[in-house]
Amino acid sequence: MEKIVPNRLDRGFFKYQKEFEDKAIEVLRSGWYILGKEVEAFEEEFAAYVGTKYSVGVGNGLDALYLAFRALGIGEGDEVLVQGNTYIASVMGITMNGATPVFIEPDEYFNIDASKLEEKITDKTKAILVVHLYGQASNMGPVVEICKKHNLKLVEDCAQGHGAKFNGKSVGSFGDIGCFSFYPSKNLGAFGDGGAITTDSKEIADTIKMLRNYGSEKRYHNKVVGVNSRLDEMQAGLLRVRLKHMAELEQEKREICERYLAEIHNDLIKLPKTREGATHIWHQFVIRCESRDRLKDYLEEKGIGTIIHYPIPPHLSEAYAYLGIKKGALPITEEYAETVLSIPLYNGMTSEEQSYVIEALNSYV
Ligand SMILES: Cc1ncc(COP(=O)(O)O)c(C=O)c1O
Numbered sequence: 001m002e003k004i005v006p007n008r009l010d011r012g013f014f015k016y017q018k019e020f021e022d023k024a025i026e027v028l029r030s031g032w033y034i035l036g037k038e039v040e041a042f043e044e045e046f047a048a049y050v051g052t053k054y055s056v057g058v059g060n061g062l063d064a065l066y067l068a069f070r071a072l073g074i075g076e077g078d079e080v081l082v083q084g085n086t087y088i089a090s091v092m093g094i095t096m097n098g099a100t101p102v103f104i105e106p107d108e109y110f111n112i113d114a115s116k117l118e119e120k121i122t123d124k125t126k127a128i129l130v131v132h133l134y135g136q137a138s139n140m141g142p143v144v145e146i147c148k149k150h151n152l153k154l155v156e157d158c159a160q161g162h163g164a165k166f167n168g169k170s171v172g173s174f175g176d177i178g179c180f181s182f183y184p185s186k187n188l189g190a191f192g193d194g195g196a197i198t199t200d201s202k203e204i205a206d207t208i209k210m211l212r213n214y215g216s217e218k219r220y221h222n223k224v225v226g227v228n229s230r231l232d233e234m235q236a237g238l239l240r241v242r243l244k245h246m247a248e249l250e251q252e253k254r255e256i257c258e259r260y261l262a263e264i265h266n267d268l269i270k271l272p273k274t275r276e277g278a279t280h281i282w283h284q285f286v287i288r289c290e291s292r293d294r295l296k297d298y299l300e301e302k303g304i305g306t307i308i309h310y311p312i313p314p315h316l317s318e319a320y321a322y323l324g325i326k327k328g329a330l331p332i333t334e335e336y337a338e339t340v341l342s343i344p345l346y347n348g349m350t351s352e353e354q355s356y357v358i359e360a361l362n363s364y365v
Pocket of ligand 1: 089180183
């Protein structure tokens, strides 16, 4: 069998090839490539998908996070609570504004442990950033309550959670702002970089529209020093095509993961769990294993590629050495970094490929 890689983006393209190609040609022939009717239509359709009043397209997920905290006025001297075991971009969105991340340990579902939030709140705390990691909605009930009780802003990093729900409500609609990435490997992936924010606030949506375009509402009238971070017409058009098929794409991945959950049996491997009331859209299928590095090598030898999301937690990265947080400060986060492994999962994964992965995992000793 051909090597099984962790993700196969080509399969997702070929599934709807004609629709993608027709849209690409339509955009190419339109003569309009930045901030036009495709972006406007996508923003409307994406807001409806998430269940918010507004969505604003931006250049990528990191910019969505950066602009979110900037629009909320969070910066120098402010603290933001965020889970320790996230992708580093979540943290960069905070620190690019001059604010300080305060790391919270994750729960058994890999999301922020809501029971550990209140002990970290100080008079500098201004916001909580929840990350719906690997595609599972975080425990939003208590998180929303804590934000209300302590008058904190709530930002959601939904880069891995498009369409995930908590008690029937979509992620990205709980907080002041939801931040999305459309990096090609995401469940709603573009064919290049892309991102968006979602919000119910017209003021926030307008501020981010201004900030993404050099701080101008009206051409050449610049109110503040903004950035250039726009979702382009081509990506927006192609995202509109994929958005129409999200239910089908999600179902296909769910079926693969249900098979993994039912058929992987090995005492050395811990399978992911889904919280009651939360849905998982399976951006990644993340297992845990004490001998993770040996398992990774073993799978590689069998022609199965895997990825570690993520081997170095942000607090131990060189980039955040300045925070002075030592190894051992976040034992659960650090243990996850040493044991997690994402196994192959993608739309268009064949039944034979799934069986091969399952058999290899079951024969690991
Ligand atoms: C949790 C999380 N946050 C933020 C990002 C940043 O998104 P982007 O790569 O589009 O900047 C990503 C993805 O890369 C992510 O997985």
